[in-house]
Amino acid sequence: MHRILSDQLPHHVGETVTVAGWVHRRRILSSVAFVVVRDRAGLLQVVCREPEPPGEEQVVEVTGRVVANAAAPGGAELVDPVFTLLGPAEPPPVELFRPELKASLPALLDHAAVTLRHPARRQVFAASAAAVGAFRAALDRQGFTEVFTPKIVGTATESGANVFRLDYFGGPAYLAQSPQFYKQTMVGVFERVYEVGPVFRAEPHDTSRHLATYTSLDAELGFVRDHRDVMAVLTEVVRAMVAAVRPFGYRVDLPVDVPVLHFRDALRLAGAPEDEPDLAPEHERALGEWAAREHGSDFVYVEGYPMRKRPFYTHPQPDEPRWSNSFDLLFRGVELVTGGQRLHRYADYLAALAERGMDAGPLRTYLEAFRHGMPPHGGFAIGLERFVARVTGAANVRETTLFPRDLHRLAP
Amino acid sequence: MHRILSDQLPHHVGETVTVAGWVHRRRILSSVAFVVVRDRAGLLQVVCREPEPPGEEQVVEVTGRVVANAAAPGGAELVDPVFTLLGPAEPPPVELFRPELKASLPALLDHAAVTLRHPARRQVFAASAAAVGAFRAALDRQGFTEVFTPKIVGTATESGANVFRLDYFGGPAYLAQSPQFYKQTMVGVFERVYEVGPVFRAEPHDTSRHLATYTSLDAELGFVRDHRDVMAVLTEVVRAMVAAVRPFGYRVDLPVDVPVLHFRDALRLAGAPEDEPDLAPEHERALGEWAAREHGSDFVYVEGYPMRKRPFYTHPQPDEPRWSNSFDLLFRGVELVTGGQRLHRYADYLAALAERGMDAGPLRTYLEAFRHGMPPHGGFAIGLERFVARVTGAANVRETTLFPRDLHRLAP
Incomplete structure (x- = not known):
């Protein structure tokens, strides 16, 4: 035929x-x-x-x-x-020919094998695939190399919390919460790397934006001045992703200059007390509205988060070290990306771990990269399903995951 | 600067x-x-x-x-x-400036953060990244869509053997041994899909070609006549991968017509008894030598493996159903790819499971795809690290994995 x-x-x-x-x-x-x-x-x-x-x-x-x-x-x-x-086919459990699928979220997910065939559902995941392709292409153009790092690790990546434990040939092991340590290590090899892969979080929260596993779009680059160089690369990556979903009818406003707020100013703008250590969802929403109103932007950067709320590898803001050279990128009032400059000197790592009362022993092989020479570097991680949820207007990140996994769901 | x-x-x-x-x-x-x-x-x-x-x-x-x-x-x-x-840097644990790294395999892997910086090591992984890019590009050109499917599953994918078990919010779950069920399901949505991602095998074998987790390049396509249509797509994909590693100095011989042997004839050619149910490593080696000698090809297809050695979803050879419409692609005498045509009728699945004494119950959500209409389809899975090992002449697949995991290794 x-x-x-x-x-x-x-x-x-x-x-x-x-x-x-x-x-x-x-x-x-x-x-x-x-x-x-x-x-x-x-x-x-x-x-x-x-x-x-x-x-x-x-x-x-x-x-x-x-x-x-x-x-x-x-x-x-x-x-x-x-x-x-x-x-041959038995009649489907839902009517796929209707312009809108009439099914509750559980029914939608339980019968994913059939409901994903609906043109509106298919469209979401076609756009998702295009966005990932654009992520890679944008980084390929900038000299990045793709890497594949292990998802089974011997020590919990960043903290012991929310980590899945597995039986590894009779001993304990964990599912990687992020490729953070490995992508930093690979900056020592390729200078600029990215990875697209699953990350695992044993999230005990049953919310519309948390899953037990999702697709993380990670990048890390060396020879940066500070986190602003990382943000410049990220902005170009997001620009490519936004352009890629456009042909599917999804419109996103990303101006040439994305507004940037220092955490301190973000708190004030959101009407939060000035001693808040982090942005609550309602603050992020308020900042999203501000960015749309004042800058015609669906995106806003917040930089300088307090050091005490960021992981140990975070680089402090040189002139005022209670702030950090880290950032979040909010997309329509929700955190989409976390990133920043990292420490790069071995001595700084030892000091940061000691200050937090953390044991350097289990991190020995990770710290070896810094011990033997690393440039100033930084990176970011984009949650794919969260990006697609914001782009398509989905209320729940489960609608933008083919086969989601959460506290209560392990099938199909 | x-x-x-x-x-x-x-x-x-x-x-x-x-x-x-x-x-x-x-x-x-x-x-x-x-x-x-x-x-x-x-x-x-x-x-x-x-x-x-x-x-x-x-x-x-x-x-x-x-x-x-x-x-x-x-x-x-x-x-x-x-x-x-x-x-700043302390002197490295191995001398990276020497044209060849002088380090045992364990030292090479233990100090991966440093040894991967060696130009010869870096080259291997740059070629690997290029090969993956070529895999995707070749399939994108042929109308495939990229998918991301879950790595945590509620039932062991194909058999209960060699599966990693984890604690999933207090209950049991497993790491996916392959995206097989999900990529077939997604043929019902996009017709042609691919996925690049980790697969997990609790391999109790300590060999030079088995790992506990590796990167699988999976594809699946609908509306095929039989497995030969799948082989045609695979050949084009491998051709693109081979072209992509060429600029790194790796030469691979892939003629326009890759030789194809029926399993029956492959046994005879390899000098194996005619009632052997599978090809042993020495048979694969002999077939690789034959393909190089007679066809100037580093590749040879073997099709028609006995049904009893293939998984339940395998499509039989219509004219002689003790053989299957499945195949392996051998690369320099080692199995690189397994693929084939799958069953596509719901009734055929129920019959195949019954014949093998398998319970259809745990497969209910997978079988839903077939119950509600699926076209004839098939696909394949390429082991990335194994491909790169053969291309670069690495003796051990651990040399072509950034941070390998096996029976004894969980770090770095």
């Missing part, structure tokens, strides 16, 4: 062609039936005289003649069809 | 420039010293009169004048340098 895709139909008017896909909708009228076929490129209409053409979700091959019809999707349709059944 | 990379030096003869990197080698002679600086683009030579220039692995910024020198790497070198120390 030489099959053409649905979006090619208008180029074949007058010819006999073969298409294949799922029956998206079947409508039987008194003297004619309409069968809408869904393939990876879209939808096409088949007009037939058979009294009983294949029903919804049957997988069919259809050979027929293409005729122009301004009322059909794409301006052409198939007539005088011959159907071949490739894959 | 506006820094240039080492490979740009020859374009700046006569100018004063700034470079930055690690001191790769320092040689102090009686009246002059040579400092070779390593950056992400390569090596460059600095000639200086200082009695004590920075030592090996110190991270430096160097400003100096570029002069032509045919004896220097790239044909130019830096003179009258001013060094700025960016990152």
Whole structure:
């Protein structure tokens, strides 16, 4: 069979062609039936005289003649069809032909194998794939190298909290909460690296924005002056991701100059007490509104978070070391990216760990990178599903994860 | 600082420039010293009169004048340098300036943070990254969509053996041995999908080609006639990967027509008894030698493996159902890829599971895809580290994994 895709139909008017896909909708009228076929490129209409053409979700091959019809999707349709059944189907648990899927979130997720076929659902994950492609392409253009680092680790990455423990050939091991240590180590090798991969958080919180595992888009780069160089790379990466989702109908406002607030000023702008150690969700929302209103921007950087709220590898702000050279990037009022400059001198690591009462012993192999020479460096991590949730307006990050995992969900 | 990379030096003869990197080698002679600086683009030579220039692995910024020198790497070198120390370093545990790293495999892996900086080590992983990029690009060109599927699963993927068990919020869960079920499910959504991600195997074997976790390059596509359509896509993908590693000096022979042997004939060619259920390593080696000798090919397909050695979702060979529509692709005498056509009818799945005495219950959400219509489909999985090991001639797959994990190794 030489099959053409649905979006090619208008180029074949007058010819006999073969298409294949799922029956998206079947409508039987008194003297004619309409069968809408869904393939990876879209939808096409088949007009037939058979009294009983294949029903919804049957997988069919259809050979027929293409005729122009301004009322059909794409301006052409198939007539005088011959159907071949490739894959039989029982009726789906939800009606996929409706413009909007009528299903509760649990039903949507329980029946993901079927509900993901809905064009609106598929669109979300097509945009997601395009965004990841743009992340990589933007970094490839800037001399980054892709790396793959272990997801099973011997010591909890940053803290002992919220870590999944597993049985590793009879001994304990953990699932990596982030590739942080490894991407820093790899700056010593390639200077600029990125990784796209799963991270694991044993989140005991049942919220609309936390999952037990998600896709982290990580980057790290050496030879920076400070975190502002990291932010410049991040802005270009996000610009590429925003451009990539545009063809799917998602519009995001990212001006040439993304506003940057120091944490101190962010607290004031959000109306928070000046001794708050972190931004609460309502503060982030207020800052998002401010950025949209004052700068026409869906994004706003907050830099300089207090050192005591950031991990031990965080570089302090040189002129005022209670602040840090770290930042968050808020997207429509929600934290999307965390990043910053890291310490790079071995002695600074030993001092930072001692100050926090942390044992350097389990970090020995990580610290070896700094012991033997590392440049000033920094990086960031973007939560993919959170990015796509904000882009598509999904209320819950579970809607932008193919098969989400949380406190209560381990299937499908 | 506006820094240039080492490979740009020859374009700046006569100018004063700034470079930055690690001191790769320092040689102090009686009246002059040579400092070779390593950056992400390569090596460059600095000639200086200082009695004590920075030592090996110190991270430096160097400003100096570029002069032509045919004896220097790239044909130019830096003179009258001013060094700025960016990152102090203790002497490295191995001498990175030697053309070949003198270190045992355990030392190489224990000190990965430093040994990966060696140009020969770095080269391996740069080629690996290029190969992955080529995998994706080849599939993107053919209408595939990238997916991210869960690595924590509620039921062991294909069998209960060699699976890592973890504590999931107080209950049991497992690390996914492959994205098999999910990539098949996603054929129902996008028709053609791929995933690059970690897979986990609790391999009790301590061999040179098994790891507890590795990077799997997975693809799956719908609307195939049989496994030969899958092989055609795979051949194009491997062709792209082979082309991508070429600029790194790795040469691989992949003719236009890759030889294909039926399992039955492969046994005979390898001199194995005709009732053998699988190919042993020595048989694979013999087939690799045959392919090189007779076809000038580093690759050979073996198709038609006995059904009883393949997983339950395998599609039988229609004319002789004790054989399967599955295949392996051997690369230089070692299995690199496993793939094949899968069952696609719900009734066939129920029958296959019953025949093997397997319970369909735990597979309910996976089987839902087939229950509601799936096209004939198939796919394959390439082991990235194994591919790179064969390409680079590494004896052990641990040499082509940044931070390997095995029965005995959980660090760094």
